């Protein structure tokens with residue numbers, strides 16, 4: 001065909017890289033503004049409750065990152081006396097936030113992976129429980145193994161438990177068309193009641209409390225600092241897994257299929273992809289990721305499982321996946337944000353007397369703004385530019 | 399005579415594309431302005447600006463001589479401007495009434511939706527303009543032609559007197575086009591003014607009062623339909639001579655590639671829409687399937703490509719049965735498919751062009767090694783195809799959804815033609831394409847034929863069927879009325895067959 005005058009089509013052609021950078025900026029704009037706006041409105045709520053938002057956010061900051069002054073002093077103590085205690089104390093809040101962020105990363109990735117395939121995994125909470133229980137069981141019952149064997153087995157067992165829990169709804173959807181939202185919720189309840197039973201009987205440690213025995217030292221995720229710092233290898237495993245999921249989704253044929261099925265199942269079918277197989281695969285992987293969240297929590301932080309162990313990680317994960325636009329890098333950033341908010345919340349309560357729930361309000365606001373980006377666009381007069389809209393789920397009927 | 403609408407100096411840039419470059423157009427009251435131009439010339443963009451969907455970078459809009467600011471569709475509607483989009487914007491699971499109400503829900507006592515009122519008004523509009531639409535029907539149950547009328551009703555309900563119709567005839571059967579022209583006629587008689595976008599030059603000559611041609615985002619000229627011919631218009635559009643008839647040598651068919659026997663298929667709603675179809679396609683020939691849309695052609699193609707299961711019958715490709723196998727298996731045996739619905743099956747609009755260019759072969763060498771995607775090859779493949787098929791795009795990294803309708807089709811054609819194939823199944827292969835692209839794609843189809851590929855072309859355009867086919871099968875109500883030699887076939891003969899009448903029957907009658 002004549003290609004003579006196509007040149008005037010591109011009078012201001014940008015390189016693909018520039019376009020790419022622009023779109024990353026585009027993608028970040030709304031989430032960042034959502035967080036800022038959420039904090040701002042949270043400040044108004046604090047003000048309305050008769051407290052000083054500046055004090056409150058100051059306490060939130062020192063609670064989540066630590067006091068910069070303490071940090072500097074810690075370093076000078078270290079250099080003058082060689083004593084690390086002060087520095088370790090100074091970095092405690094920061095590391096603790098990372099500890100909280102760790103299961104958020106895993107669970108957020110779980111929900112995000114589901115979204116990428118057009119599936120809504122509300123079951124991360126149940127998968128988290130199962131992962132934690134299986135890891136705990138392997139952790140305390142397999143005796144006499146060296147760490148190099150015991151720890152990986154305990155982690156993988158947790159992932160496998162979560163995978164099984166995720167696979168069931170995946171299979172039910174593939175085989176009978178049963179909607180995954182209903183089935184993952186059902187699997188949550190089974191997990192909760194199952195854990196109640198296990199903790200009160202088969203897996204109960206001796207004593208009065210319904211908790212499992214402590215896992216053996218050979219199954220613990222190594223910690224980097226002395227007590228009370230709980231910062232452990234789990235955080236870096238989470239980052240590694242996030243990178244793996246990124247690679248898997250965007251650089252492999254399997255990930256390509258998953259995204260295609262999520263973005264346009266009719267076109268995926270046309271291209272010869274097996275939609276049903278992808279549903280099962282993704283639910284199993286999502287389950288494994290949520291299972292890893294539980295696993296890292298029990299092997300790295302708590303070392304035993306008790307009732308109410310999860311504290312809603314699996315549900316917060318939905319918000320994290322949304323906030324992170326179902327992109328692994330976004331999920332990591334959103335998980336860190338949640339980790340810092342949660343990490344600082346206790347300090348805000350004790351130092352500034354602001355109830356912890358204010359953090360939930362801020363998180364809720366951020367989620368609303370992410371779910372309805374129109375509000376943010378309108379607030380800041382951002383023109384809608386049709387960039388890639390992540391397909392979350394194809395509604396309740398499909 | 400007054401001008402209802404004047405666009406002056408409209409300029410619109412997208413990243414890397416100058417979509418509109420100082421465009422001036424004028425719409426006279428009570429007239430039809432036809433807007434012509436190649437795929438990607440900027441027609442839809444210009445109309446989206448007029449309708450407030452995009453903000454122009456420069457330029458002004460005057461309605462009834464008064465300059466106006468249009469910031470969104472609501473402003474446009476307030477100015478009496480209404481738009482029927484190239485790709486419909488209806489909610490399939492809702493009724494006609496509910497779709498018309500969307501966005502302007504009138505209420506009873508301030509709470510309850512007043513559906514009866516709207517339904518009544520729809521009936522009035524429908525009667526006034528001869529639209530014949532049932533307000534209570536569900537959109538998903540309506541043929542495309544009627545869905546389009548619903549779009550028109552939406553516009554009229556909002557009391558538009560300037561109507562924008564973006565490629566309204568691309569998806570219509572010839573009969574439906576007739577119907578649409580009658581509706582347009584009534585609209586004009588009742589004082590409406592219309593901007594009409596199409597690639598079908600004959601239609602332009604038939605209905606337009608004024609013609610303006612765009613190319614590469616600029617106005618290249620206006621012409622009076624009385625002085626225009628299809629050839630002249632084609633030259634204005636693409637800037638060179640276009641050969642409107644495909645020149646092809648007689649076919650040299652050899653052994654059969656595809657043999658279909660006694661095929662029965664049910665559609666997604668379980669209606670048996672293909673009833674006992676048998677035919678064969680040989681290597682080196684084009685079998686055209688003609689017929690009014692909705693007579694089973696769609697389901698026939700879905701069954702051949704594995705997208706719908708068969709109820710009964712056999713399909714054999716090069717002697718081997720393929721009717722119990724998967725779409726993947728059919729693809730791997732060398733079947734290429736240009737699907738009828740490009741946005742549903744053919745493309746993933748939210749994926750970049752380079753991914754769409756390897757949608758069916760992503761897992762194979764050279765696009766993948768093991769499970770690892772080979773981005774370099776993927777990119778270079780896309781660059782090559784974009785150049786070869788003249789896809790108008792700033793680069794291969796933009797999402798397929800940002801391409802103009804015709805360029806989306808080119809991406810599909812480029813992809814399907816770029817792998818080794820035994821059988822090409824092309825459904826409405828040139829729907830929405832400009833004359834230059836039609837010429838090119840027709841040439842490519844004939845080239846495939848001459849290389850020994852079997853070709854099945856399904857089209858509701860008789861001209862296209864006649865231009866491409868060596869033999870023509872006519873479908874009516876799920877059956878093949880007859881297969882005729884394209885050399886001797888006449889439009890009249892085909893027309894009768896398409897209406898379900900055997901020519902011999904009329905002879906007797």
Ligand SMILES: Nc1ncnc2c1ncn2[C@@H]1O[C@H](COP(=O)(O)OP(=O)(O)OP(=O)(O)O)[C@@H](O)[C@H]1O
Nearest residue numbers: 412417437438439440441442443800801802803804
């Ligand atoms: N939202 C968008 N983002 C980026 N580029 C766009 C967007 N919409 C259109 N374009 C570009 O602007 C140009 C004009 O597109 P437009 O849809 O107006 O063409 P058209 O004349 O309607 O073509 P067709 O006949 O194929 O429908 C094309 O090059 C297209 O790629």
Ligand SMILES: [Mg+2]
Nearest residue numbers: 442484802803
């Ligand atoms: Mg267009």
